[in-house]
Amino acid sequence: MSPAGGRPSRESVLDAFAVESEPGRSTLERYLRLYPEYAEDIIDLSRELSREIPEDVAPLSAADQALIDAAWLQHAKAMPAAPVDPFAALTVEDWRIVAKRLGVPRQVVTALRERRVSLVSIPQGFLATLAEAMRSSVAQLEASWGSTQLAGVRSYKADSKPVVGEQVTFEQVLIDAGVSPERRTGLMEGAN
Structure with missing residues (x-):
């Protein structure tokens, strides 16, 4: 002891x-x-x-149950709502439409969906267009960007545990996707 x-x-x-x-x-x-x-x-x-614990506890009266229910409802209302992840609601077809609307290859929207792109490197104009294409708001996108761990976004069988890669800049994702320099300049300036 x-x-x-x-x-x-x-x-x-x-x-x-x-x-x-x-x-x-x-x-x-x-x-x-x-x-x-x-x-x-x-x-x-x-x-x-x-201390003895009574075994024959009488059931709650209707008034007592109503008080408990009212207190529980008040407690539930005070709890903050779970943040909505705008990325989770979209299907594969929705992502194709988003890529087409943004005029970027699908690997760019895949990088965005998986949040492999640093949020601060995305031009505000492009972010606003992305939010509109996703039927969301810029605030919702920004809130969901840092709150999600991405290791489980895709489902693959693997021999080792998946790891989250480091984020890269938006411009680097465009370069890696083979977006032309002219189109890349337009996207970086917020033009669509």
């Missing part, structure tokens, strides 16, 4: 008292003699352990 001969902690003493096989008066007196510094806590625990 005690490390290297020192006095046991309050928690250790109370844990030991709680699991005593003979929880009577003699056990209580022994613990009070051995650990007078924890006397108040030991006595409180003894009272709690010896």
Whole structure:
């Protein structure tokens, strides 16, 4: 119960008292003699352990149940709503339409969907167009960008656990997707 001969902690003493096989008066007196510094806590625990629990509890009255229900509704209203992930609602076909509307290859929208693109590198004009194409708002997109871990976005069988890659800039994603320099300049300036 005690490390290297020192006095046991309050928690250790109370844990030991709680699991005593003979929880009577003699056990209580022994613990009070051995650990007078924890006397108040030991006595409180003894009272709690010896308290009888009624087995025939009457069912709640209708008035009591109504009070509980009202309190629960008030509590539920106070809870913040779960943030909506605008990326989760779109199907594969929706993503094709988004790519076409934005005039970018599908691998660009895949990188956006998987949030592999650094949010701060995306021009506000493009972000606004993306939000509109996704039937969302810029605020919803921005809120969902940092709150999602992306390791499980795609489902593949693999020999090792998937890892989240580092984010890259929007311009780098456009370059990697083979977007022409002219189109890339237009997208970076927010033109569509």
